[in-house]
Amino acid sequence: MSRAEPVETRRFVSAHEAVTEETPFTLNAWLSRPDVVPCKDLLLVRATMPPGCCHPFHHHPTREEIIYVVSGQAEQWCGKERRVLKPGEMVLIPKGEVHGTYNPFREPVVFLAILSPAGAAPPDVVDVSGEAPWAGLRESHGLAPCRVREA
Numbered sequence: 063m064s065r066a067e068p069v070e071t072r073r074f075v076s077a078h079e080a081v082t083e084e085t086p087f088t089l090n091a092w093l094s095r096p097d098v099v100p101c102k103d104l105l106l107v108r109a110t111m112p113p114g115c116c117h118p119f120h121h122h123p124t125r126e127e128i129i130y131v132v133s134g135q136a137e138q139w140c141g142k143e144r145r146v147l148k149p150g151e152m153v154l155i156p157k158g159e160v161h162g163t164y165n166p167f168r169e170p171v172v173f174l175a176i177l178s179p180a181g182a183a184p185p186d187v188v189d190v191s192g193e194a195p196w197a198g199l200r201e202s203h204g205l206a207p208c209r210v211r212e213a
Contacts, residue, residue: 072099080108086210087117087163096180105177108132116164116208118191119199124182127155127175129163134171137164142199147173160190164200164208 080091081098087109092098094106105125111117111134119139129138130152138147139162140155147153155161165171190196201207 069097070100075099084211087111087115088211094180101180103179105175105180107175107177109173109175111136111163111165111171111173112211113165113168113170114209115211117162118164118189118208119160119162119196120187120189120191121158121160122155122177122182122187123158123185125177125179125186126157127161127177129153129155130174130176132172132174134165134169135167136171136173137166137205138162139164139199142195144203160196162191162196162200164205166206166208 075093075098077091080093081095083090083092089110091108092106093108094101094104129136129147131147131149133149136147138145138153139160140153141159141161145153153161163171163173
């Protein structure tokens with residue numbers, strides 16, 4: 063993909079051509095979103111979460127999501143169910159389902175987040191990490207609180 067190539071005709075995106083961003087939770091490389099390729103339904107981001115960090119409990123009212131682990135491990139919550147995802151494993155998160163991704167491990171976790179639809183109505187993300195029962199859910203299981211990334 064050439065940066066001069068119009069978005070409307072792009073089909074291929076190399077790793078160095080991804081749109082990168084830093085968030086309080088992850089370092090992101092966007093490979094599919096409307097300003098990268100002419101997608102209508104699918105968003106794809108490769109996210110890297112450092113050890114000890116998290117994206118605390120939240121939900122997407124208008125999007126469903128798949129999280130697929132590429133490397134490392136993620137403590138993944140979907141509702142009140144918790145699993146440790148390893149490379150090659152994923153979780154399907156329905157629209158409106160509260161979820162959180164935590165990395166209490168010693169190495170970064172790299173995962174793909176696939177969300178649909180691309181042009182969903184706002185709000186995109188609703189943070190519920192300070193609300194009951196989510197505010198103390200991990201701690202009630204004896205798990206350490208998470209932190210956001212350092213800039």
